[in-house]
Amino acid sequence: MSTILIIEDNIDIQENISELLQLSGYETAVASNGKEGVRIALESLPDLILCDIMMPELDGYGVLHILSRHEETLRIPFVFLTAKADKFDVRKGMTLGADDYITKPFDESDLLTAIENRLRKSQSQGTYQNKKNDINALFQNKQIKNYSNKDIIYRDGDTPSYAYFLNSGKVKIQKMNKDGKEVIIELCNDGDFFGYWSILENNNQQDSAEAIEDSEVWLIPIDEFKKNIEESPEISSKFLKLLSKNLLIKEHKILEMAYESVRKRIANALIEMCDKYGEENRLKMKIPRELIASMAGTSVETAIRMLSEFKKDNLIEIHSSEILILDYDKLKNSPF
Amino acid sequence: MSTILIIEDNIDIQENISELLQLSGYETAVASNGKEGVRIALESLPDLILCDIMMPELDGYGVLHILSRHEETLRIPFVFLTAKADKFDVRKGMTLGADDYITKPFDESDLLTAIENRLRKSQSQGTYQNKKNDINALFQNKQIKNYSNKDIIYRDGDTPSYAYFLNSGKVKIQKMNKDGKEVIIELCNDGDFFGYWSILENNNQQDSAEAIEDSEVWLIPIDEFKKNIEESPEISSKFLKLLSKNLLIKEHKILEMAYESVRKRIANALIEMCDKYGEENRLKMKIPRELIASMAGTSVETAIRMLSEFKKDNLIEIHSSEILILDYDKLKNSPF
DNA sequence: CGGCATATTGAAGAACATCAAGTAAAGTGG
DNA sequence: CCACTTTACTTGATGTTCTTCAATATGCCG
Numbered sequence: 027m028s029t030i031l032i033i034e035d036n037i038d039i040q041e042n043i044s045e046l047l048q049l050s051g052y053e054t055a056v057a058s059n060g061k062e063g064v065r066i067a068l069e070s071l072p073d074l075i076l077c078d079i080m081m082p083e084l085d086g087y088g089v090l091h092i093l094s095r096h097e098e099t100l101r102i103p104f105v106f107l108t109a110k111a112d113k114f115d116v117r118k119g120m121t122l123g124a125d126d127y128i129t130k131p132f133d134e135s136d137l138l139t140a141i142e143n144r145l146r147k148s149q150s151q152g153t154y155q156n157k158k159n160d161i162n163a164l165f166q167n168k169q170i171k172n173y174s175n176k177d178i179i180y181r182d183g184d185t186p187s188y189a190y191f192l193n194s195g196k197v198k199i200q201k202m203n204k205d206g207k208e209v210i211i212e213l214c215n216d217g218d219f220f221g222y223w224s225i226l227e228n229n230n231q232q233d234s235a236e237a238i239e240d241s242e243v244w245l246i247p248i249d250e251f252k253k254n255i256e257e258s259p260e261i262s263s264k265f266l267k268l269l270s271k272n273l274l275i276k277e278h279k280i281l282e283m284a285y286e287s288v289r290k291r292i293a294n295a296l297i298e299m300c301d302k303y304g305e306e307n308r309l310k311m312k313i314p315r316e317l318i319a320s321m322a323g324t325s326v327e328t329a330i331r332m333l334s335e336f337k338k339d340n341l342i343e344i345h346s347s348e349i350l351i352l353d354y355d356k357l358k359n360s361p362f
Numbered sequence: 363m364s365t366i367l368i369i370e371d372n373i374d375i376q377e378n379i380s381e382l383l384q385l386s387g388y389e390t391a392v393a394s395n396g397k398e399g400v401r402i403a404l405e406s407l408p409d410l411i412l413c414d415i416m417m418p419e420l421d422g423y424g425v426l427h428i429l430s431r432h433e434e435t436l437r438i439p440f441v442f443l444t445a446k447a448d449k450f451d452v453r454k455g456m457t458l459g460a461d462d463y464i465t466k467p468f469d470e471s472d473l474l475t476a477i478e479n480r481l482r483k484s485q486s487q488g489t490y491q492n493k494k495n496d497i498n499a500l501f502q503n504k505q506i507k508n509y510s511n512k513d514i515i516y517r518d519g520d521t522p523s524y525a526y527f528l529n530s531g532k533v534k535i536q537k538m539n540k541d542g543k544e545v546i547i548e549l550c551n552d553g554d555f556f557g558y559w560s561i562l563e564n565n566n567q568q569d570s571a572e573a574i575e576d577s578e579v580w581l582i583p584i585d586e587f588k589k590n591i592e593e594s595p596e597i598s599s600k601f602l603k604l605l606s607k608n609l610l611i612k613e614h615k616i617l618e619m620a621y622e623s624v625r626k627r628i629a630n631a632l633i634e635m636c637d638k639y640g641e642e643n644r645l646k647m648k649i650p651r652e653l654i655a656s657m658a659g660t661s662v663e664t665a666i667r668m669l670s671e672f673k674k675d676n677l678i679e680i681h682s683s684e685i686l687i688l689d690y691d692k693l694k695n696s697p698f
Numbered sequence: 699c700g701g702c703a704t705a706t707t708g709a710a711g712a713a714c715a716t717c718a719a720g721t722a723a724a725g726t727g728g
Numbered sequence: 729c730c731a732c733t734t735t736a737c738t739t740g741a742t743g744t745t746c747t748t749c750a751a752t753a754t755g756c757c758g
Contacts (some may be wrong), residue, residue, distance in 0.1 A: 201614070201616075207621045209616055211613050211616060211617075222606075224610065225606075226603055226605075227603060227606040227610060228603075232614070256599065259595070259598070263592065265602060266601060266605065267562055269562075269605035270560070270562035270605055271563045272609055273608055273609050273612060274563060277547050278537070278568070279612075280615050280619055280659075281537045281538075281539055283616055283619035283659070284619050285543045285545065286539070314736075315737065316736085324620075324714075325715055326737085327714095327737095330737070330738060331738090346723075347737085623745080624746065650705095651705065651706095660747085661746080662704090662705085663705095663746095663748080666706060666707085667706090667707085667746095682754090682755075683704085683755080
């Protein structure tokens with residue numbers, strides 16, 4: 027019989043899940059906060075852990091981080107419970123080594139099948155699985171650095187000394203041409219790695235990174251990074267995936283820049299920001315016009331003109347400097 | 363004392379090198395063609411092999427390929443001698459596992475230091491080095507396929523079944539938007555891998571590949587490719603490098619598309635083709651105008667107009683459909 | 699040599715960038 | 729907290745760049 031540890035600060039949800047699992051034939055243990063969760067996990071070594079992300083004292087990420095540093099708990103399947111359908115929390119969780127996630131409110135059968143799947147997987151893998159360990163190994167000698175809005179993390183031309191992992195906040199990667207015009211190459215969110223490209227190519231930085239809100243960045247010394255890439259197939263395979271994904275996105279962007287109208291490019295920029303930073307197709311944030319302009323590769327004035335057009339067409343609303351997307355689908359798909 | 367095998371069909375050069383090396387205290391063996399070279403290499407197991415690329419019967423690539431399939435000769439440092447300063451032959455050679463190359467005519471001291479370096483490296487590496495084997499392992503179950511101009515190798519949206527290596531010829535990678543306008547994402551030359559991006563991302567092809575002249579392509583079955591990537595650090599590290607290099611190029615292209623004038627973009631397209639396919643800053647080939655246009659992300663008419671401007675400015679010459687670059691530097695650097 | 703693909707030139711107009719000028723918002727120092 | 733400065737945003741007018749449509753020219757292949 028498998029034991030499942032539930033770490034969740036909301037007592038109602040905690041009891042609800044516990045009951046459900048007991049009815050399904052699992053043994054359960056419960057903890058109401060992160061610290062307690064870690065303690066119980068280390069004591070009782072459950073077969074699977076369900077853990078809320080948002081908790082006082084020690085949050086879900088913290089729990090995962092601590093447990094993945096202990097040999098005994100390293101291989102226990104770890105499933106996040108997350109209240110919002112926030113893609114980015116999820117991505118960060120997966121990066122840190124979570125095995126799955128379930129969004130609340132959840133369907134009972136979804137929860138049960140997710141748990142069964144994870145348990146089955148972990149049993150069939152036997153002692154082989156050490157993914158958590160590997161990814162976390164990257165962070166073993168990390169330095170943590172905080173940046174606020176407009177702080178520059180690295181510059182085009184710098185000799186790279188770190189690979190970067192964005193633990194929280196938002197960062198833009200950009201590139202400037204000779205006339206001083208800038209284009210946003212990529213927007214980073216929490217859970218993203220960045221600035222490692224030139225390391226792998228043994229080159230200077232070819233772009234610069236700047237925080238666009240308060241951000242906590244983990245700095246991985248370049249030697250450490252290279253060593254881990256070389257020694258761990260898990261890590262190198264992860265970065266192969268990241269790079270190729272990134273490459274396909276860039277290809278798409280080249281096509282867009284080459285032939286799409288400014289109107290379309292601005293629309294795409296809004297959609298991209300919404301996908302990255304918004305919630306449920308609603309982007310509700312303060313966005314400098316210059317950011318939008320350089321995502322679309324156009325001038326600030328033109329960007330503003332397009333925004334007014336969208337406003338007139340009832341696709342967006344503008345409240346002082348906050349932009350609210352009203353019709354995500356129409357904005358995304360209209361052929362212009 | 364180290365023995366060096368010289369494989370070179372030109373007797374003058376052969377004797378010249380042999381003498382030089384003997385004076386420097388090496389023992390030498392010579393072969394006047396590829397087949398003889400392989401035979402002698404396998405018999406006498408030299409400490410280093412110098413090998414011409416262009417030879418009758420069996421060329422340098424063939425020699426390298428055969429020797430890297432034998433356990434005994436696998437780790438012998440292999441240095442190419444190449445007559446033309448052709449970067450692409452070199453790239454292909456390195457991909458296949460050559461350790462260095464020297465262009466003829468060469469400076470004596472260059473040759474000697476290159477040899478010394480290689481010998482030193484190979485001694486310090488001991489039994490560890492098996493790079494040649496690893497890269498060649500990729501090709502163990504390859505299929506060879508020939509394409510002629512305008513043949514499509516794979517299409518956007520296809521489920522990938524192979525990774526591709528261009529052994530000879532030229533291939534363009536392109537992407538089309540909804541209006542049917544095409545942009546060239548990349549030009550491939552012999553020695554290039556392509557079409558592996560989506561494999562690593564477990565995705566459908568996001569671009570299409572088309573031969574632009576008669577080409578011999580090596581097809582690596584997708585499972586084979588994945589297996590090799592997972593199992594060989596050498597290979598995965600090679601592809602990490604390729605991908606990140608590629609990524610940086612794409613970033614640059616995004617910036618170019620966003621802000622450079624058409625004139626500049628056409629100039630860059632010519633420069634890129636010259637770097638890839640030309641010789642000594644001279645591009646002398648039949649180039650369809652449409653290719654130039656879609657490299658620069660513009661219409662054929664505009665591309666032609668720019669070519670006429672360049673002709674008027676004495677930067678290029680146009681002979682029927684062949685384009686000859688007269689002033690490489692000016693074309694590359696003029697700020698427009 | 700005719701027919702089809704490719705290349706070239708012209709003219710008109712759409713799409714954008716730039717310059718200029720004004721308004722709103724956000725810091726800043728007393 | 730208010731005047732003041734600075735920064736960000738917005739709109740208009742103008743001109744350039746590039747696309748598009750159309751017509752003609754050239755090369756290419758059987």
